[in-house]
Every structure is written in structure tokens, then in C-alpha cells.
Amino acid sequence: MLSYALSTATNLFHLPIDEEEDREIEGYQRKYLTWTSDQAAGTSQASSSKAPDLDTRSALSRAEDERNQTVNDILQNEDLYDVLGVDKSKALDKLALRRAYLVRSKACHPDKFPVNKAANATLAFQKIAIAYDTLSKPQLRRIYDCRSRYAKYDIFAAGRTGHAEETFQGVVIGIFNDFLxxxxxxxxxxxKAISDCNPSLTLGDDGINSVLAILHTIRERALTCRTCIFALHAELSRLLEVQQEMRQLSYFDIFGRSRLTIQLTRITLSLPFVLEKALEEQHSIYGSGPNDKTVTILPKHLNVLIRSIDFALAKIECVL
Structure with missing residues (x-):
């Protein structure tokens, strides 16, 4: 299926991967959406000689207002489903709960708020952790549904305590593990299909194995690196959206499924670059540290190879 769609698409253009065309790839830059700390945002604005334009300030203001509204909505609600932002339904599965948790945790994580508003954000962050921990466990969810059906049951005042940061890390790592x-x-x-359709890429089985092995390295880093968890958080949200869209397509929609597979692959291949950017940002804020030598995730040859693959996939995606 993939080979058919890719061969059809690549017949419409020439993939510029030959040595004489390396400059085009070298100058190719992809935009990655990733988590940015408030400290880094302040550093960036201070170092810039130009003030942000009106549209940028307006967008930042709207985003801040939306985060504040989300925090207020969570704090004012005691129903677990409302806190997590999901409908009460028998069809509420693990994927839907994870997607909802990622959206809520992104909106109200305390690190995204100034000091004077961090306390409320922390409470909201803890509430969504309790809501997710309860609704994601079938037995606890049944108990909660049964009790709340007959009387108001405030689980937040019933002695339930949770470790919000551990839940946050556990959900991110769990999604990444399931993806791998x-x-x-x-x-x-x-x-493999890309390699077969474009031999000049010289990818081969060894190259494919090297690229995929980086993803397992990322998982090991994320187990002990808070910055990596934040960087993965935003990207995994995008992965879940693509996976959800994929599930809604007919199996016989070859080009639709191929297009989404390419999107999934491009997001995946961007992960090493996203993590490197986040680690560099952390280094610029906090200075030297014991892990300075581990900022570089990709060896140079893999860096060039992944950029070449992504360049080819971008052109194929446009055709599909």
C-alpha cells in the first residue's frame, strides 16, 4: 500500500537527494512546535533588538487568557469528567483519556504561569492528575460513577492524594512506549519504501535501524530528564491527533492513510531535533552543568540523513 502511493507520488517530481543538490537540503529548515519555558521566552525577548509586533502580542495575550480560563474552569469543577474535559461515556477509552489529559496538562502546568498565578495552576494540575488517575483505572472509575450517581461525591476532599508530576511523566512515557x-x-x-523508491538516498537497512535506534535513546533520556518530558509532551499530542485521524479512515483509503503515515513519520523524525533544541535552551538559561556533553543527540551523519528523509517526505506529502 505504502509502496504504491509513494511510487505514484514520486513519479510526479524528482527527489533532490543527489550530492550536487545537497545545498537545497542544507538550507531546508522545518518548523517544530515544542514546549518553551517562560524563562527562555523572557531571555529571547530581552536579547531581541525588535519588540514583538502587535499580532504576536495579541496571540500571546489570547493564549494566556485561555490558560487562565482553563485553570478557573478546573478549579470551579468537582466532577472528574468536567475536570478532565471529557464526556461521560462508555466509549471513553484509554486513548481518549490520554488525549484529554495531554491537552489539560499543557494548558495548566505550573511552569507555564508567572509566580503570582502558579499556585492556582498547581491546584488545577493536581486535580487533572487525580481525575486521570481515577478515570483511567476501570475499578476506580466504576466506584466513582456509582457513588456520584446517588450523591455528590467530592473525591478531591475524600482523602485522595496524587503525585501530579509523576502522573504527568507516567502518561508521557506511557504514550511514547505504546508508540514505540x-x-x-x-x-x-x-x-524502506522511501529507500526503494529513491536509491540515491542510500538509506538501506543499516540507516533505517540507526534512525529508529535514536528513538529508544530518547526514551532512556526522558526517564531521567524533565526537560525531555516537556519537549515530548507537545510532540506526542500531535502524534495522538494523527493516530486518531488514522483510525477514522477506511482501510481502503490508500492515499489518505499514506499521507497520515508520512505525517506520523515526520513528527517522529523531528523528535531528536526537538529535544536538542530544548536541551540547548535549558543550557542557555542555567549555564554549565554535569550534562553539558549530552546536549547533542544526533551524530552528524544521522542529522544529515534525517533531514534528507524529511525533505523527501515533505514533497511526497504535498502531492498526496
């Missing part, structure tokens, strides 16, 4: 276990072979198949 479930979708990695699909990405391997796509990369």
Missing part, C-alpha cells in the same frame, strides 16, 4: 511498540514497524515500512 505499536507504530514503529509502520514507520520502518515507510522508510
Amino acid at each position: 511498540d505499536g507504530d514503529l514497524e509502520v514507520i520502518r515500512t515507510l522508510l
Whole structure:
């Protein structure tokens, strides 16, 4: 299926991966959406000689207002479903709960708020952790549904305590683990098809294995690196959206499924660059530290290879 869609698309253009065309790839830059700390935002604005334009200030103001409104909504609600922002339904599965948790945690994580508003954000962050911990466990969810059906049951005042940061890390790592276990072979198949359609890429099985091995390195880093968890958080939200869209397509929609597989692969291949950017940002804020030498995630040859793959996938995606 992938080979058919890719061969059809690549017949419409020439993939510029040959040595004489390396300059085009070298100058190619992809925009990555990732978590940015408030400290880094302040540093960036202070170092810039130009003040942000009106549209930028307006967008930042709207985003801040939306975050504040989300925090207020969570603090004013005691129903777990409302706190997590999901409908009470038998069809509420693990994927839907994880997607809802990622959206809520992104909106109200205390690190995204100034000091004078961090206290309320912390309370909201703790509430969504309790809501997720309860609704994601079938037994606890049944108990909560049964009790709340007959009388108001305030689980937040019933002695339930949670470790919000541990829940946050656990959800992010859990999603990433499921992705590595479930979708990695699909990405391997796509990369193999890309290699077959464009021999000048010189990808081969060894190159594919090297690219995918980086993802396991990222997982190991995320287990002990808070900055990596934040960086993964935003990207995994995008992965879940693509996976959800994929599930809604007919199996026989070859080009639609191929297009989404390419999007999934491009997001995946961006992860090393996203983490490197986040680690560099952390270094610029806090200065030297024991992990300075680990900022670089990708060896130079893999950096060039992944950028070449992404360049090719971008052109194929436009055609599909």
C-alpha cells in the first residue's frame, strides 16, 4: 500500500537527494512546535533588538487568557469528567483519556504561569492528575460513577492524594512506549519504501535501524530528564491527533492513510531535533552543568540523513 502511493507520488517530481543538490537540503529548515519555558521566552525577548509586533502580542495575550480560563474552569469543577474535559461515556477509552489529559496538562502546568498565578495552576494540575488517575483505572472509575450517581461525591476532599508530576511523566512515557511498540514497524515500512523508491538516498537497512535506534535513546533520556518530558509532551499530542485521524479512515483509503503515515513519520523524525533544541535552551538559561556533553543527540551523519528523509517526505506529502 505504502509502496504504491509513494511510487505514484514520486513519479510526479524528482527527489533532490543527489550530492550536487545537497545545498537545497542544507538550507531546508522545518518548523517544530515544542514546549518553551517562560524563562527562555523572557531571555529571547530581552536579547531581541525588535519588540514583538502587535499580532504576536495579541496571540500571546489570547493564549494566556485561555490558560487562565482553563485553570478557573478546573478549579470551579468537582466532577472528574468536567475536570478532565471529557464526556461521560462508555466509549471513553484509554486513548481518549490520554488525549484529554495531554491537552489539560499543557494548558495548566505550573511552569507555564508567572509566580503570582502558579499556585492556582498547581491546584488545577493536581486535580487533572487525580481525575486521570481515577478515570483511567476501570475499578476506580466504576466506584466513582456509582457513588456520584446517588450523591455528590467530592473525591478531591475524600482523602485522595496524587503525585501530579509523576502522573504527568507516567502518561508521557506511557504514550511514547505504546508508540514505540505499536507504530514503529509502520514507520520502518515507510522508510524502506522511501529507500526503494529513491536509491540515491542510500538509506538501506543499516540507516533505517540507526534512525529508529535514536528513538529508544530518547526514551532512556526522558526517564531521567524533565526537560525531555516537556519537549515530548507537545510532540506526542500531535502524534495522538494523527493516530486518531488514522483510525477514522477506511482501510481502503490508500492515499489518505499514506499521507497520515508520512505525517506520523515526520513528527517522529523531528523528535531528536526537538529535544536538542530544548536541551540547548535549558543550557542557555542555567549555564554549565554535569550534562553539558549530552546536549547533542544526533551524530552528524544521522542529522544529515534525517533531514534528507524529511525533505523527501515533505514533497511526497504535498502531492498526496
